[in-house]
Amino acid sequence: MKEEMNDEIITEKLEHIETDFIESNIEEGNGKNVVKVRNLTKSFGPVMAVNNVSFEVRKGEIFGLLGPNGAGKTTCVKLLLGLLEPDHGEIEVFGLDPGKDEITIKNNIGYVSEEPLIYKSMTPRQLFDFIISIRNLDEAEAQDKLRYYFDSLEALQYYDKLIATLSRGNKQKMQVIASLIHDPDLLIMDEPLTGLDAKSAKVVKEITELHTDRGGSVIFSTHILEVAEEVCDRIAIINHGKLVAIGTIEELSKMANKAGADLEDIFLRLTEQDESVNKIINDLRKMMKNNNKK
Amino acid sequence: MQNIELYKLSKKVYREGVFHSQLQSAGSNQARFLERVEKDKIARMPDMILKFMSAIYIGILFIIPLRSFGEIYGSLLSGTSIEWVTLVGGGSIGAFLLFQPIILLVFSITFVWGLMSGGPYEWVNTLPFARKDVEKLGLFTFFRSMNVQLIVMALVLPIGSIVSIYFFLGEQISIVNCTILVIFSIIQSFVSIVFYLSIAVILGRKLAGVMEEHEGGSKKNNIIRIGTMVLYLIVSMLAMYTIQIAMDKIPLLYASESLSPQTANIINIVLSFVAYPFSSSYILTGTVIGFFEIPPLVVIGSVTGFILFVILTIFVFSKALRTLRSITSTDIKLRDVEERKIELDDIVAKKVTPVKAFFKRDLSIITREMQGIMYLIMPIMIPIYGAIVPLDFQSIGSYGLSANFLVLVFYIIMTSYMLIVGLTNIEAGGETITASMPIVVRDQVKAKIPYFFGTILLAYLSWFLFAIKYPEFWILLRFGLLYLLAIPIIGIAGLFFKAATFGKLKNKFVLEEIQNKYKFLKYVIGFIFVAVLAYGFALIGGFLGYWIMFGVEIVSLALLSVVFHFMFPKLKT
């Protein structure tokens, strides 16, 4: 009973706050935005993967895209990169249109994709030589970075192995290094910690922080709240393609506290996962009881 | 599980494999490709063209047994010894049986190789199937990857027998023998198919092993890899060459008895015991000549040999099943390589120009993927098989050499087109890593152009080497040399045409296949485009004069560079 009451209150308050946050954010737009997205919409047939989303990413911040599976995070990221064309809406990256100034934008972006699809029939050595050549980087500088990153991510011994034979996590490391080697202004990382061991995950988190310390920006997509909480300066919560909340951790927490809940409740509630979670857990319990192994 | 159900399921696995490779060829445009696939659900079958092409080549082999059967009676009547006739009959049909799987492999290895990666099986393995069922599933999937070819192969010999009976053998040999001939053809075809399929599986695995399992980088392994491919190239070229000779020379072989009957007989006896391919060929020859006419030892030998062949097939089949078990369980066995510790100093960055970088990448992918190397090999192989070999072995009439030149042009068209398709598919690799890179399509295209100056020109020039002994050669030479420039032009124009039809995006053209609608139609039109260009140049040369043709070539080249600048503009980065 008590829980239900609580829930109602939270919802009420949230609805109020939600609109507040989104509006305040739009007003805050200033010259320092690295990414600016207005009313972005993208559908795949009947599926609205991204539905009227607006947000900014500011210089020097780690911006989290948080949402459950299928929420539209990856689609959002691909639109930013110009890998997909939006149905409606405007995107500006560094003040440019990804559809037109693709090359300039890509020169200043590092991208870690959801799936580490990198040339399987190459070795990291060949891959990085290829990347350095295509990106036209300074040889010596790139080499130093390679050495540094391979060392700190403990991937040195894989430098001459066929990428096809690397483990998931090690492929992921190659992707991460490839996204950093040209010192981009903006890092776009789609679930970058997937498959990484604790130590490497820490290093990657550290890297994103150092990156922003030097004035770079990061878009960090994740479906895990704790990760977003730990890593991100500001978070946009996405559900069913819609932006449902946006703000700093403090802002979101404050809002949660006001509503008498913690951030996780808020996250689950905003993404409509709470009811279903409770129901699913109850159902699961019942099912497990019935199926108890002898 | 029922075999039927498993066979149905194998379609899913096979399609998955094909889709996998399609997805890969969408390259950095995977997201867009998937979006379109979602909208446009028409099943695309990129594998069909190659399937039918190889089926046609296999079908052509039909001529060998037909010719052989046709000559046997005439030779015997004209007094050739029965031993010699048996030898030529057994030998030529044996060669036919030997060529069948070679052609099958030459053409189908790309599929076999693709399926050997094990990827599509991964999920199957997580299902609660009996191990036997998984093996069967693997086998069925393989069968699907070359079903058209195998079915054609199964039909060639029985139909060849029936056709020969209908046209001539029916009058020459008894009804009993005719019946035996047909029934044995069918049995032999069935056993052979199981045999070939198993060989394909085992060999494919071996090749996949050579390509895949080696650690990259090491010189020794590169040599092994490239060596294997060169070997493959040589074997396939030799096979094509020999087939051509066999087809043309069969009557001549029957007529030119060059061994004593005793020697021929000994060879016959020895060969007839050879399970594959000769035991079957001796049974077939024996049926046509008459079992009581040929020495009993040959009959005994060939029957024993055939039983051995059946046993061998069972053995090879079970080995293939075991091989399939190892891919279906997706364990990559890494060869032991002494672990070399890599120090920081070993990381050395090497920068080249973007064009060179693309070229190097293409080469590194090509030499590791069978499919890639095929596209480089075919341009040499096909013209040699189609135009150059006949030039050497057929008598050429007064219009012969020019006619043969037109045949050569046709093969040039075919191979140019294959190269176009191949090169654009390499641009692929499903690699999201390129998706975020500032890729200038212009550089990508530039890196592809050298390929059009490579193997095709080599094949073209070797035609002249073979044609040199004909008197018309000197007339054709000037034409041929002036036509030389047309070959890269048609290839490059074809490449641009493909980018224009398949790769148009909002404000640029890319090499990947994005616009997938009417795919098959666009492929056909692309081929016609290349053909019109190639024959267009030749006709201009033939009717308006060589130098005019050359002029048109120069103009085309200029036009092509304008199109190049328009389609793939220089970008400021």
Ligand SMILES: Nc1ncnc2c1ncn2[C@@H]1O[C@H](COP(=O)(O)OP(=O)(O)OP(=O)(O)O)[C@@H](O)[C@H]1O
């Ligand atoms: N190419 C496509 N074709 C059709 N539907 C697609 C395509 N790509 C994405 N979708 C759909 O769009 C929605 C959003 O997908 P998206 O990949 O952006 O989710 P996500 O938030 O990244 O999820 P996850 O946490 O699982 O990575 C999903 O419903 C998905 O099924």
Ligand SMILES: [Mg+2]
């Ligand atoms: Mg995602």
